[in-house]
Amino acid sequence: MKPIAIVAILLGGLTLSVANAESPIRPGDRIAIVGNTFADQLRIHGYLETALLQHAKGISIRNLGWGGDMLTARDRPTNFPTEESTLRDHKTDVIIACFGMGESFGGIEALDQFRQDLKSFIASHAGKQYNGESEVRLILVSPIACEDLGKLTPDRDARNDVLRAYTQAANEVAAAAEIPFVNLFETSLYLMDEPVGPNLTTNGIHLNRFGYWAISHEFAGQLLASDQPDHFRPWRITIDARAKTGQGRGVEVSELTVDVFQAADPEITFRGAETTAPRLPPPTDQPLPPPLAFHRDTIVVQHLPAGTYQLTIDGEHVATAAADAWGQGIAIDHSPAHREAERYRADVNDKNLQFTYSWKALNQVHIVGERKHSPSGRALPGEVIEFNRLANQRDEALQSGIPLKSRQWRIARVER
Template sequence: MHLDRKTLTTMIRKPHSIIVLLFWAVAVSTVSAESPLPPESPIRPGDRIAIVGNTFADQLRIHGYLETMLLQRWPDNPVSIRNLGWGGDMLNARDRPTNFPAEEETLLAHRTDVIVGCFGMGESFAGEEGVQSFQASVDAWIKSLEGKTYNGKSQVRLVLVSPIANEPLGKLTPRHEQRDRELSAYSQAMSEVAIAAQVPFVDLYQTSRYLMDEPIGPNFTTNGIHLNSYGYWALSHYLFRGLVQDDLASPQPPWRISLDATDLTVQANGLAVSDTARTEAGLTFRATELIAPTLPPPTGEDLPPQLHHFRDSLTIANLAPGIYKLAIDDVSVVTASHDDWARGVTIDTSPAHQQAEAFRAAVNDKNLQFTYSWKALNQVHIVGERKKSPSGKALPAEVIEFNQLAQKRDAKLRDGIERQTRNWRVTRIH
């Protein structure tokens, strides 16, 4: 069912918890209630993951939000990811340059445990009359992976991810309604195949459609179908939860601290708070980071209410009237009024958040080194007239070196983000 703008706006006027529950249910849905879920989470600790598919998959490696979340999920046994996405890929049209290595070679080299397949966008341009053919292609692809043991010990697992919705951007998307019907049909077709094959399925179509209908916040895409950095930040949260849906019992981001300035009672998620004390100008406490912080969104604009749930926050009740500044380890983080603190203030520029952003940059650098080692950037040096040139002759050794760099970066990422105990100080400044 699709919610129009009027209906959604009405819902937003209801208590925020209801909205969160609605969008959480949409985000983590995989196969329907008619089919039992897999006995374990689609992605598991220590998994070696390959992401394949279209532009959506390809661009995941550039932004790094999903991979950073997955790496932080099991710091004691982190996953390892190779992104084999290729802009424009479809199940039956995955063209590669001459002499490009077969995908199976890379899957074997990575000792792949699970493949995350993102298809349906390119195929949807065949219109609704192409849905049946697409279903057959998805089914054939699933069957083609039966018995494949890229990790050398067990059959490779598979997760299917639907295409996103078509975002209405006025003149940029003149066929919006038709394209959205087509994308809905292809997403549903993929879901039906997943149910029949007992393959986990993450429905980003419905999630993205609800979010795109929201009047608050920036656009998610550049042209209706290609996500921008904000779109990848937002949808990566939902994709992450779909991929680890059966393993969400332990604490998850975001950080939540709720503190009463009168009696110093405190509730916290993601951090352990201790040594709470009043000062002449405010209060102080120590917070031990139990989990890594949530990555901040790449925008300064207001976000839709349903995305507030993905941001770290501090709430302080019963502060005396005034303006208060939060500093963490003497680093100024945010300034807000006592009323704002009572409602809850977003915390996403702390030293820990800066550390998390540096980690995401390291993820992106690893992906860049792997891309240099895997994707042909200049075919003429490989099979063309420059093959025997000095640069052409040097290319095989350079490819090996880039692969080694990627492996070294991957090993370094296993160290994760250092979780620390920091001093938080809230001081009245006006």
């Protein structure tokens, strides 16, 4: 068995907590994310939301995460809108709850209290119809693991023993309540222990940009479906130069012309019609560990004569590599389609920023606090309403998704 296949099996085994069940996220869901710093930072990076928007059509997400939040410690400014009112304003169908990291610092001796607090959290939403029609659905999410950063994380193994115990406790509570559970602890630990690739965190427990890109693949996979249908899998294009055949997943291959054995200017050309959105490119130039390389959009060109070949799409350079590398597979996540995907993620982040300005503005004292009756305070509620309108407007624009196009692909030999 090839190593990439082993990787797929290993990662697939990490989604057992939601396997054999209906996808936790459904098309058209209005979603609220609540929880700690991990949840809060999801809105800044946008990788998870972009993936969900592409593969669960019609969804709308509001991120209510707050740095440092725990189940029983969720401090807010004076007169801050209640979470229930915000959930109702969004007509929330499903809540994704990310807790456990902060609570885990209480150690094993606080595990029973954590279980009880989780049960109380679930009970607090039982029977609530924030959308005005049906009972809200809950999804519990585990904390991530602690990464080995040397002197920065001297007690890493002990921390992970505790985090594993909290993850197991959350899983048991979710199972008893018959609600989905997303296990990010095992996923993140597996990736953190890979010897290749950048660090995932800044301090062992807070993900960096690369970490959010990496974790969001598995997070989205567990939220959408256990069987990983083709529409959620990365692009995979295979061209056989000798047989002059080509096929693609995510990109349909047509008008294939192969002229690489006798021609003075060897080349392969074809029309590539995108049928699914591309994967977001990794925010690093470093080599990726195998589990993450598996998630990249790839083209394989078999039986190329020796030489160096360059891929262009609609005339724009995408990749250059030797024939043997093309036979192994080349990542193609710097294509025109991938740039459009990054622009779409930027639009997701902008929508989140507009919502944040309307919900968690920096100058709360002028909106809900002691200065709300000042001249500037009296003007701010109107601005908040406008920011909320902008967030809703951006939300609507995001529903069209990343544009799928038909483009001209060309692989030609170049002198090196």
